[in-house]
Amino acid sequence: MPLAYISDYSWEAIVPIPQDDGGENPLAPIAYQDDYKTATGYLRAVMSVEEVSDRALQLTSDLIFMNPAHYSVWAYRARLLFALKKDLEQELIWIEEVGQRFPKNYQIWNHREMIVDKYDNPIRELPFIEVMLELDSKNYHVWSYRQWLVRRFDLWITELPYTDRMIENDVRNNSAWNHRFFTVFGKGVDIAQSEINDEIDYAKRAILKAPQNASAWNYLLGVLKRAQRPLSEIEEFCNDLAAVTTTAQSLNVDIDRLASTRALEVLADIYAGRREVEKAAQAWTLLAEKYDPIRENYWKFKNRRQVSVSWLQPK
Amino acid sequence: MFALDRHASFFQHSLRLLPYHYTQTDTTRLALIFFCVSALDLLGYLPLGNQQCSSKSKITKDEVERWKEWVYSTCLLPTRDAFRCSPATAVPHYAYSLPTTHSDKVDYDVGHTAGTYFALCILIILRDDFSRLDRVGMMRWLRKCQRADGSFAAGVLRSKSNALSDSLEERFGERDLRFGYCAAAARWLIGGDILARKNVVEDIDVDRVLGYITSCVSYEGGIAMSPYAEGHAGGGYCGVGTISLLSQGKVRNVLGDVVIDALVRWSLMHQVYAEVDPESDSEDESDSEVTSVSSSDMSLRGPKTDIPAGFTGRINKPADTCYCFWSGATLEMLDVPGTCSPSSMTGSLRLSDIRSNIMFLLTQTQNTMIGGFSKVAGAHPDLMHGYLGVAALAMCADVIREQGGPEKFVKDEAEGEIIASVLPLKSVDGTLCLSTSAKQYAEELRAKWEKE
Numbered sequence: 067m068p069l070a071y072i073s074d075y076s077w078e079a080i081v082p083i084p085q086d087d088g089g090e091n092p093l094a095p096i097a098y099q100d101d102y103k104t105a106t107g108y109l110r111a112v113m114s115v116e117e118v119s120d121r122a123l124q125l126t127s128d129l130i131f132m133n134p135a136h137y138s139v140w141a142y143r144a145r146l147l148f149a150l151k152k153d154l155e156q157e158l159i160w161i162e163e164v165g166q167r168f169p170k171n172y173q174i175w176n177h178r179e180m181i182v183d184k185y186d187n188p189i190r191e192l193p194f195i196e197v198m199l200e201l202d203s204k205n206y207h208v209w210s211y212r213q214w215l216v217r218r219f220d221l222w223i224t225e226l227p228y229t230d231r232m233i234e235n236d237v238r239n240n241s242a243w244n245h246r247f248f249t250v251f252g253k254g255v256d257i258a259q260s261e262i263n264d265e266i267d268y269a270k271r272a273i274l275k276a277p278q279n280a281s282a283w284n285y286l287l288g289v290l291k292r293a294q295r296p297l298s299e300i301e302e303f304c305n306d307l308a309a310v311t312t313t314a315q316s317l318n319v320d321i322d323r324l325a326s327t328r329a330l331e332v333l334a335d336i337y338a339g340r341r342e343v344e345k346a347a348q349a350w351t352l353l354a355e356k357y358d359p360i361r362e363n364y365w366k367f368k369n370r371r372q373v374s375v376s377w378l379q380p381k
Numbered sequence: 382m383f384a385l386d387r388h389a390s391f392f393q394h395s396l397r398l399l400p401y402h403y404t405q406t407d408t409t410r411l412a413l414i415f416f417c418v419s420a421l422d423l424l425g426y427l428p429l430g431n432q433q434c435s436s437k438s439k440i441t442k443d444e445v446e447r448w449k450e451w452v453y454s455t456c457l458l459p460t461r462d463a464f465r466c467s468p469a470t471a472v473p474h475y476a477y478s479l480p481t482t483h484s485d486k487v488d489y490d491v492g493h494t495a496g497t498y499f500a501l502c503i504l505i506i507l508r509d510d511f512s513r514l515d516r517v518g519m520m521r522w523l524r525k526c527q528r529a530d531g532s533f534a535a536g537v538l539r540s541k542s543n544a545l546s547d548s549l550e551e552r553f554g555e556r557d558l559r560f561g562y563c564a565a566a567a568r569w570l571i572g573g574d575i576l577a578r579k580n581v582v583e584d585i586d587v588d589r590v591l592g593y594i595t596s597c598v599s600y601e602g603g604i605a606m607s608p609y610a611e612g613h614a615g616g617g618y619c620g621v622g623t624i625s626l627l628s629q630g631k632v633r634n635v636l637g638d639v640v641i642d643a644l645v646r647w648s649l650m651h652q653v654y655a656e657v658d659p660e661s662d663s664e665d666e667s668d669s670e671v672t673s674v675s676s677s678d679m680s681l682r683g684p685k686t687d688i689p690a691g692f693t694g695r696i697n698k699p700a701d702t703c704y705c706f707w708s709g710a711t712l713e714m715l716d717v718p719g720t721c722s723p724s725s726m727t728g729s730l731r732l733s734d735i736r737s738n739i740m741f742l743l744t745q746t747q748n749t750m751i752g753g754f755s756k757v758a759g760a761h762p763d764l765m766h767g768y769l770g771v772a773a774l775a776m777c778a779d780v781i782r783e784q785g786g787p788e789k790f791v792k793d794e795a796e797g798e799i800i801a802s803v804l805p806l807k808s809v810d811g812t813l814c815l816s817t818s819a820k821q822y823a824e825e826l827r828a829k830w831e832k833e
Contacts, residue, residue, distance in 0.1 A: 087468050088455035093448060094413045096399045102407075106469065113472045116486040136408045137535060138470050138489045141553045145487065176555045204698065210610045240696040244611040247600050252609050280650065280696045288600030360690050364649050364732040367717070 075121035082107030083114065102132050113142055118149045127160065134168040140177055147181070154185040162194050169201050175211045188219040203232065204241045213248055225249040237272055240281040247285060251292055262293045270303060277307050277326035287332070297336050304329035304336075317345045319352060327357045338372055346372065383802040384749045386437055388771060389426045391752025392417040393440070395764055403764075410467035411456060411499040416768035418448065422506050422816045423775050423807050429508055432818065449507045452500055462518030463492020463536070464500035487551075491536045494526055494554075498563035501570045506819045510826060511571060520573045520582045523564050528552060531589030532607075533560040557606040558597060558619035561590055565626040566813060570823055572830040574627075587627050591635055594620040601696065602643030614651055614694040617644065618707040625714045625812045632714055645715050645729045648708045652733055654690045655700050655745050655758065690734060691741030702746045702754045702766040705738055705773035710811030713776060726810075726817075727780045735777050736790045739800055742770050775809035775816075782808075 084107055087095055098106075105128055112122045126143040129136055147157055161178050168174070182191060195215075198208045216222060226249050232242035250257065250265060269286035273279065290297065305311070308330040309323035317333075324330070334349035347369050354365035396417045406413060421427050426438040427445060434440075455468040465471060472490040497519070504511065525537045535554025554560060568574060568585060577584035596608040597620060603612025604620040621644070624635050633641050691700035692708040712730040745758040747770065753762030754770030781787050781804065791797040808817035815823075 083473055085469055086455065086471060086473065088451045091447060091451070092455075092468075093451050094396050094399055094410060094417060096403045096407055096410070097401045098404060098407075099401050102401075102404055110472050113489045116489070133405050133407050135405055136470075137466070137493065137554065138408070138472075138491060141487075141491075141538060141551075142489055172555050204695070206606070206611065206613065206695075210607060213609055238697040240698075241611050244599070244601075244605075244609075248609045251600075284601040284696065292600060360652050360654075360734045360737060361649055361732070362734070364646075367732055 075124065077108060077121070080108065080111050080117075083110035085110075102129075105129050105132065109139065113138070116142075116145075118146060120150065122146055123150060123152070130164060131167070134164060134171040134173060137173065140173045144177060144180060148184075154181055155190070157181050158185070158190050158194075162190075162197075165194070165198060166201065169198060169205060170207075172207060175207045179211065179214055182215070183218065188215055188221065191215050192221075192224075199232075203236060203239055206241070209241045209245055212245065213252070216249075217252075222249065222253060233272065237276050238279055238281055240284075243281045243285045247288060250289075257293070259293075262289060262295070265289045266295075266299075270300075273307070273326070278328070280328065283326075283328045297332065297339070300332065301336055304333050308333055312345065315344055317348055321356075324357075327353060330357065334368075338368075343372060382749075382799055383743060383774065383806075384747065384752060385424055385802075385805060386435075387749060387752035388767070389421060389424045389435070389438070389752070391748075391762070391767060392420045392424075392764075393426075399764075407469045408467045409495065409499075410469065411452070411464065411496050411503070412466070413764050414448075414452075415499040415503050416764040418503050418506055419815060419819075420768045420771045422819060423771055423809060425805065425807055427506070429506075429818075445507055449504060449509055452503055453513060456496065456500055457513070458490065458492050460518065461513065461515040462522045464496045465490070466493040466496030466499070487538050487540060489538070491538060491553075492522060493536045494523070494533055494560040494563040494567065495535065497567050498570075501567055502813070502815055502819075505570060505823050506815065508822055514571065516571045516573070517576060517582045519571055520568065520576055520584070523568060523573065524583060524585050526552065526560070526564060527585050527589070528556070529589075530556075531561075531586065531591075531593030532556050532558070533564045533590075535560055558594065558604070558616050558623065559606075561593070562619035562623045562626075565590070565623040569626045569813075572827045575827060575830050590623060590627060594623060595636070598640060601647060602640075603647040604644070611695060612647065614648070614692065614704045614707045614711065617648060617711045621711050621714050622812055630714075630812070633716065641715055641717075645712065645717060645732070648712050648715070649729075649733055650696075651692045651694070651704065651708045652690050652738065653693050653700050654688045655741055689740035689744055690737040691745065692738070699757060700741060700745075701756050702742060702773070703756065703769040705742060706769040706776070706811075706814075709733070709738070709773050709776050710814070713811035725783060726808075727776070727783055730776065730811075731780050731784065735780050736796075736800060739774060739777050739803060742774055743799060743803075746770060771806070772809050772814060774803045775806040776811055778803045778806045779808050 082104065105125060108125055109129055112125065123143065123146045126139050126146065129139050130143070147154070158178070158181060161174055161181070165174050182188065195208055195212055198205055216225060225245070229242050229246040229249060232239055233246070236242070250261070266286065266289055269282050269289065272282040273286065276282065286300070290299065307326040309320035309325070310330070310333060311318045319330070330349050330353060334346045334353070337346035337349065350365045350369040354362045354369070358365065396414070399413065403413065421440070425433065425435045426440060428434045428438065428440060428442050429445070455471070456464045458465065470490065522537070526534050528534060534552035536552070538551040538553060564585065574584065576582045594604070597605045597616060599605045599612040601612040604617040605612050606616040621632060624632050628635050636644070691702070692704040693700050694704045694707065709730055712733060713726070713728045715729050717729040717732070742754065746754045746756070746766070748755060748762040751762065753764070753767035755762045756766050781790060781800070787797055787800045787804070791800050809815070810817050810820040813820055
């Protein structure tokens with residue numbers, strides 16, 4: 067079967083090298099399509115002499131579209147691009163095509179990072195990321211790449227409003243929440259208490275919209291921990307969401323009004339931290355027996371040990 | 382019911398031939414082979430030494446020997462210090478006679494940390510003794526793969542003239558926790574720590590690895606694939622697994638009580654009910670997306686204990702077969718004082734809902750027609766999810782055995798039979814993702830090297 071690039075380039079002077087699959091009984095052989103078999107045959111041939119040519123570059127492109135996870139092709143392509151002094155913007159355009167075709171692929175992001183670093187200009191990046199996050203708003207590679215980009219080109223200023231928008235679109239998008247945490251704390255500079263307060267309020271508002279949303283809760287508790295603020299600061303907030311009223315010895319939960327089991331969990335940790343054993347036990351028992359039976363063993367274990375999650379309890 | 386023999390035939394068929402859509406995993410073929418071989422091991426289908434082997438298995442000892450030969454002949458580099466990930470990436474040198482001016486050219490026929498890990502695992506399962514490897518050279522190569530920040534690359538490009546030349550050295554591959562795990566497992570399997578202790582070869586920079594993993598601990602109490610990235614159960618597994626392998630299982634000494642407690646909580650919170658998307662109200666939609674809501678969302682609406690709960694990889698994402706292994710094994714490696722005896726091998730996994738996890742895998746993602754498991758309900762089974770489904774169930778079976786049998790885990794007799802159907806699975810070691818018997822064999826090798 068002829069390949070597109072065979073008509074573009076002459077392959078007469080080179081002998082394709084077939085794959086050595088280890089004899090008559092190969093393990094887990096893949097029923098390759100003819101195109102792939104032909105292309106990899108030529109690839110081995112050019113790689114074995116590290117041929118630096120346009121036809122080799124085209125071959126890497128054809129192969130990546132057939133198998134984007136081919137790790138040595140990516141390494142070869144990167145060296146070819148620089149050796150042939152190719153226009154890096156053209157390469158970025160090409161990557162955009164590959165990325166949209168294979169959104170789950172790991173290698174393209176590593177490759178793009180290297181190209182953009184050399185290109186030294188982020189102009190194409192945010193729009194491309196936008197397209198990719200429209201395909202999958204939780205694409206792990208894309209969010210990690212965005213972090214690299216923000217650091218590399220000092221793009222911090224646009225990020226907080228960006229996470230506002232993404233979280234507004236989907237308040238349960240944990241990737242967007244994580245990016246917000248990176249935006250606020252990843253710069254490595256001191257943060258004003260007023261900014262911390264803003265973030266706490268922001269998370270609280272999101273929790274009120276969706277009281278069971280673990281992403282917003284994790285953010286709230288993560289900010290408190292990072293800022294070394296006490297958990298007791300949100301006790302009232304949790305009382306409301308867990309519909310809890312307390313006396314010195316015990317707590318009352320209005321079962322019809324309880325909106326958030328996480329609020330109840332945080333309260334249990336606060337009680338345990340204050341050695342209010344009875345109250346903590348009541349909260350954990352409710353979680354084990356009524357609200358969160360999947361983790362029954364965990365809540366019972368906490369109850370036996372009477373431990374608060376010290377992770378959340380700043381020293 | 383657990384379709385043990387179906388799964389065995391699924392993995393045996395896959396070893397014989399894979400359909401072309403596996404082309405996108407062509408360069409990780411050793412991973413595919415590992416999934417098959419290790420699954421057959423856990424299913425009791427491999428004739429190994431004096432071990433019990435299913436009477437239904439037709440795999441012969443000669444066949445197993447040939448598999449071993451095949452791994453060596455197609456994937457070990459001529460330098461004997463690393464493995465490729467696949468015969469597909471081999472670049473033979475005979476086709477062109479190499480002019481001397483080419484001596485500064487790069488050799489693309491490179492070793493790969495993941496390929497090396499998978500090859501060593503396959504060989505350990507098949508009871509090889511690694512006498513054909515250059516173990517000292519492999520340690521040197523692993524050191525070359527380590528970056529200054531402590532993380533590991535997939536591999537190092539070398540020049541054709543001089544293997545591991547420093548001048549041409551160029552690390553390739555993504556920067557995350559996966560390759561560090563592969564390197565740590567490879568180091569343990571070849572007794573690299575023993576060689577280093579005896580001053581035969583310099584060790585990898587263990588402190589830097591540990592430092593890198595610590596920097597990946599996220600604000601959620603989980604572990605991310607890289608610093609400040611989102612907590613991810615795969616990152617949790619690689620991070621905790623690496624620490625466990627580098628510290629001889631003393632994860633708590635490295636991470637400390639606070640981080641461990643948070644990690645246990647975070648991993649347990651990833652167990653979520655499988656449910657058809659509540660927002661899609663068109664019931665006749667056959668391909669309606671399966672998603673999950675947090676357990677508490679469910680229970681607030683009333684207990685629905687008939688819906689099974691598997692594990693997800695990230696907060697607010699649906700349960701998926703592979704995370705039943707990654708999260709389960711992470712929990713297994715994290716011991717919680719007071720929950721179990723010191724000799725327990727299942728750690729804090731017992732704090733999860735084992736029954737529900739088994740039911741998720743058996744009723745949602747198991748394929749009883751052709752065998753294997755799929756990622757989510759209704760998808761096609763594939764080798765990775767197939768193997769990790771089997772391994773996750775084997776881990777659950779370990780907990781059940783440790784707790785004295787299935788009676789404690791079931792609601793009624795009918796369910797008792799279903800749960801008991803996973804008990805024929807062999808015991809599994811979550812840290813290495815191998816059967817416990819394979820791990821014990823590796824320990825015997827290490828004991829031998831220790832005496833050398």
